[in-house]
Amino acid sequence: EKLVVRSVTEDRDQAKINVSGVPDRPGIAADIFEALSDKNICVDMIIQSSAKSSPESGTPVNDISFTVKRSELNRARKILGAVRKKMRLRDILVKENIAKVSIVGSGMKTHSGVAARLFRVLAKNKINIEMISTSEIKISCVIDEKNTAKAVKVIAKEFKL
Amino acid sequence: EKLVVRSVTEDRDQAKINVSGVPDRPGIAADIFEALSDKNICVDMIIQSSAKSSPESGTPVNDISFTVKRSELNRARKILGAVRKKMRLRDILVKENIAKVSIVGSGMKTHSGVAARLFRVLAKNKINIEMISTSEIKISCVIDEKNTAKAVKVIAKEFKL
Numbered sequence: 001e002k003l004v005v006r007s008v009t010e011d012r013d014q015a016k017i018n019v020s021g022v023p024d025r026p027g028i029a030a031d032i033f034e035a036l037s038d039k040n041i042c043v044d045m046i047i048q049s050s051a052k053s054s055p056e057s058g059t060p061v062n063d064i065s066f067t068v069k070r071s072e073l074n075r076a077r078k079i080l081g082a083v084r085k086k087m088r089l090r091d092i093l094v095k096e097n098i099a100k101v102s103i104v105g106s107g108m109k110t111h112s113g114v115a116a117r118l119f120r121v122l123a124k125n126k127i128n129i130e131m132i133s134t135s136e137i138k139i140s141c142v143i144d145e146k147n148t149a150k151a152v153k154v155i156a157k158e159f160k161l
Numbered sequence: 162e163k164l165v166v167r168s169v170t171e172d173r174d175q176a177k178i179n180v181s182g183v184p185d186r187p188g189i190a191a192d193i194f195e196a197l198s199d200k201n202i203c204v205d206m207i208i209q210s211s212a213k214s215s216p217e218s219g220t221p222v223n224d225i226s227f228t229v230k231r232s233e234l235n236r237a238r239k240i241l242g243a244v245r246k247k248m249r250l251r252d253i254l255v256k257e258n259i260a261k262v263s264i265v266g267s268g269m270k271t272h273s274g275v276a277a278r279l280f281r282v283l284a285k286n287k288i289n290i291e292m293i294s295t296s297e298i299k300i301s302c303v304i305d306e307k308n309t310a311k312a313v314k315v316i317a318k319e320f321k322l
């Protein structure tokens with residue numbers, strides 16, 4: 001498949017929530033996202049990487065990060081706060097001033113250098129990548145909102161958009 | 162937008178690699194994925210959730226997980242092993258026997274209960290979710306390969322596919 005990167009997009013109407021140290025067993029992700037969907041909170045990105053063992057107890061724990069519309073952040077935070085004890089959620093961290101920048105295209109799965117080029121151009125411009133999520137047609141990076149305009153500019157230049 | 166979940170897909174030709182405890186500063190993601198793309202390793206999912214501070218030093222560290230074709234796992238592992246000291250990669254964990262199961266559809270972003278339903282049906286069937294990644298048209302879960310057939314069956318039933 002030929003590689004074509006068609007556009008760079010930005011979304012500043014995002015806020016991120018990171019629930020860390022959850023027990024890595026069936027039912028935890030369902031509990032968290034049912035608590036949110038029961039109150040009609042729409043979630044944008046959901047990101048969970050691999051488990052690690054808890055430094056204290058040795059049992060496997062994991063982190064789940066997700067993003068919501070900025071206007072929903074406080075409501076989402078309250079909902080998780082209310083179920084925190086029941087679900088044994090250790091830490092709930094939020095950050096409001098983030099943005100999601102993405103490149104959209106096709107053939108990205110079969111071309112190994114595309115993600116590396118995106119990460120490199122952000123690194124050269126001293127922009128830290130806070131979250132990463134990929135699909136067949138899109139690579140998304142969550143960055144600090146203050147870097148949004150610069151990120152979009154240097155990505156557009158790198159991929160000749 | 163109307164919610165339509167069209168299909169459930171499985172991909173057993175996956176292996177996951179988790180690089181944990183990397184310094185959370187610009188350039189680290191670029192270094193890792195350049196090392197892989199220089200040797201033509203194609204990466205499927207890349208997942209990085211939010212940073213935490215390192216228990217020892219207090220400086221921010223992060224984990225980056227990604228999946229490759231199973232046939233590429235050993236080559237990818239060797240490449241990371243070779244750059245490990247230079248990049249200060251603390252732990253490199255791999256798991257070969259995984260599978261990615263996904264639901265594909267439209268309108269999932271604006272319907273908050275879809276992800277929760279997927280996670281709940283896996284939980285009811287005692288299937289642990291090892292990684293999660295979402296896009297506008299897809300929600301993917303990495304699970305243990307031994308649960309693939311059961312997962313696909315119960316997901317298809319839940320979403321009437």
Ligand SMILES: C[C@@H](O)[C@H](N)C(=O)O
Pocket residue numbers: 022023024025026027028029030048062064280284288289290291
């Ligand atoms: C951490 C969480 O995803 C857990 N593994 C679950 O299956 O619900």
Ligand SMILES: C[C@@H](O)[C@H](N)C(=O)O
Pocket residue numbers: 123127128129130183184185186187188189190191209223224225
């Ligand atoms: C951890 C890694 O993603 C780092 N934040 C970077 O920007 O490269």
